[in-house]
Every structure is written in structure tokens, then in C-alpha cells.
Amino acid sequence: MDRRIAAEHRHIIALDLDGTVLDHDFLGAGDDYEGGRISVELGDAIRTLHEAGHEVIVSTGRSVDATLPIVERLRIRPEWVIAANGAVTLRRDPLAPRAYRREYVEAFDPTDALLKIRTRLVTARFAVELAEGGFLYTEPIPAGTLPSDQKQVPFEALLGVQASRVVVVSPDHLLEDFLSVVESLGLTHVSYAVGSTSWLDIAPDGVTKASALEVVAARLGIDRSRVFAAGDGRNDIEMLRWAGRSGDSVAMGQADPEVRAAARRVTGTVEEGGLFTALRDRFPDLIR
Known part of the structure; x- marks a missing residue:
């Protein structure tokens, strides 16, 4: 049929x-x-x-x-x-x-957002998914949803790149505290979503x-x-x-x-x- x-x-x-x-x-x-x-x-x-x-x-x-x-x-x-x-x-x-x-x-320069977040979440782990593919990270981040092409770099290497998204993981924070910090940051020119754990995804504005x-x-x-x-x-x-x-x-x-x-x-x-x-x-x- x-x-x-x-x-x-x-x-x-x-x-x-x-x-x-x-x-x-x-x-x-x-x-x-x-x-x-x-x-x-x-x-x-x-x-x-x-x-x-x-x-x-x-x-x-x-x-x-x-x-x-x-x-x-x-x-x-x-x-x-x-x-x-x-x-x-x-x-x-x-x-x-x-x-x-x-x-x-959709790509953006994540520098401003990263610097602002780092002042409030000093123990967080940071990563950038590059617009052309590949993944730069400061410390290992839970796998499973991330690219296979990964490279560990110092925090400064994440600045000034063209990113399709930024990932911030803060295992030292309870979700409620993490949400409060993120909301207080006043991030502009980006879109962000907080996961069910202390995981923050940042995308270009409006994306x-x-x-x-x-x-x-x-x-x-x-x-x-x-x-x-x-x-x-x-x-x-x-x-x-x-x-x-x-x-x-x-x-x-x-x-x-x-x-x-x-x-x-x-x-x-x-x-x-x-x-x-x-x-x-x-x-x-x-x-x-």
C-alpha cells in the first residue's frame, strides 16, 4: 500500500x-x-x-x-x-x-561573554565549538554530545575565534546557584540556554x-x-x-x-x- x-x-x-x-x-x-x-x-x-x-x-x-x-x-x-x-x-x-x-x-566572537563569565565562575570549565568544526577546551568536559576533533588549550586561546557556540560547565555550583549567577551576568549579543545540570550553552545573538x-x-x-x-x-x-x-x-x-x-x-x-x-x-x- x-x-x-x-x-x-x-x-x-x-x-x-x-x-x-x-x-x-x-x-x-x-x-x-x-x-x-x-x-x-x-x-x-x-x-x-x-x-x-x-x-x-x-x-x-x-x-x-x-x-x-x-x-x-x-x-x-x-x-x-x-x-x-x-x-x-x-x-x-x-x-x-x-x-x-x-x-x-552562525558564528560570533565569544571574547566578551567568556571574560564576563570567568569573573563570576572562576572554577568553571570553558570550551568553544569552532564555526568550521573542531572543539577547543580548557579542561575535559563530559563527552557524548561534543565533536570528536578536540584540543586542550589555555583559556586565552578561546578568545578572538569564530565560534558557533560556547560551553561553560561548572561542577562546583548547584544548578540554582549557577542559574542565579548566569542571570546576573547581563549577557548581551548572545543567546544562552542552561541545561538541567550546571551546563551553559551560548550561541550567537538570536540563534x-x-x-x-x-x-x-x-x-x-x-x-x-x-x-x-x-x-x-x-x-x-x-x-x-x-x-x-x-x-x-x-x-x-x-x-x-x-x-x-x-x-x-x-x-x-x-x-x-x-x-x-x-x-x-x-x-x-x-x-x-
Whole structure:
């Protein structure tokens, strides 16, 4: 049976990875757990939507190097992939390494932000993801979502470069204290999102998952009423609000209250298969 949809019914389906598609608390082992588990039914549902003609777009804070292996695990070949919280947008190109090229890269000089943060978070670890790829860091930072091309450097080497994002990790601070410090810094000309741990992602001003999706939606000619987005983190708030204004947005059940408030609706937790439930409810003709 042909399950391809008509062009006028095509949706953008924007999916965060960690905590949304990927379950990191799954007590498994082997290849299925590498980088987090993807449930069989969820993987099947995502492939069904992709093969039917919907534009499935992974939209993640991960680096490019840490994103494309998950796309491969999903066994889909999307036209667009958004990484680094919207600072890097990839487009499929069979001639490019790993079949994707950097279509849009937003870059900035992180000097002012880094110097300001260092005065308040003196024990923090700092890193810069370079616009052209690669990763400079002052001290080791938890791996898993970062580029494989890494180089340890003194703090001063992070200044004056062209960065797609800055990462600040402060394990000596409780999250509440970390949030208070970050809010007091008065950072300007950058966008930032604080994770569920003492982890700060800084991007060029105005750059978020939502800003990248807006560009892709215009390129695809898909109306905002036909957008679905799902996420669980503070870096998903803008994306959930953007999608929910005219379309549909779903927060995962384990998300913080401010993330849940940004979405049109809340589904189950990642452990409960919340994304599968949300996709089945939104696309019942394809997913059962």
C-alpha cells in the first residue's frame, strides 16, 4: 500500500534528541545503548513519517559529530539536520563527508561573554565549538554530545575565534546557584540556554533551534500550521513556542515546568515512550 502523503499535507517534524528521542536512563548494554536507547516502536514511527514524505528534522544541541551518528541509527535520510542549538544547519549532500554539508553556520566572537563569565565562575570549565568544526577546551568536559576533533588549550586561546557556540560547565555550583549567577551576568549579543545540570550553552545573538527551523521552513515552503516539535530541555523552549503558535508542540513529561509551559501540550516521559504517544496522536493515519 502506498502511504506517501500529498505535498500539501507535508509537515515539518522537529525532534530534539537527548531526553526526547534518546533515553539515557535505559538499563541496557551494547550497540542499542550507545549514546542512549531509541525504542523500537519510536524508531519505526519516525521512519514511517519520513518515508511517507514528512520532513523529519533532528534539532539538537549536539555537535555535528555527535548528531549524525544518531541520524544514521534512526535509518533515515532527512534533507535537513539542525545541530549546535541552531548555529549549524546541515543539508543532505551525497558528495559531502557523511553525506551532509554545512548549509548555514552562525558564528560570533565569544571574547566578551567568556571574560564576563570567568569573573563570576572562576572554577568553571570553558570550551568553544569552532564555526568550521573542531572543539577547543580548557579542561575535559563530559563527552557524548561534543565533536570528536578536540584540543586542550589555555583559556586565552578561546578568545578572538569564530565560534558557533560556547560551553561553560561548572561542577562546583548547584544548578540554582549557577542559574542565579548566569542571570546576573547581563549577557548581551548572545543567546544562552542552561541545561538541567550546571551546563551553559551560548550561541550567537538570536540563534536558537527556532531561528534555524524558521529558515528551513521558508526554504521548504511549509506553512507554520503544519509544524510539529517535541523537546524536553530549556534549549527547546523557543522551538516549542515557535511551533506551537500556529502548529503543534509537545514537551516531554520529565521536562521542567518552564519547558512544559512553553508547549501546547505535555506527553509522557521519555521512559514511558512519550514521543511515540505524541506522534501517534498527531499522525494517527500513519502510526498505530
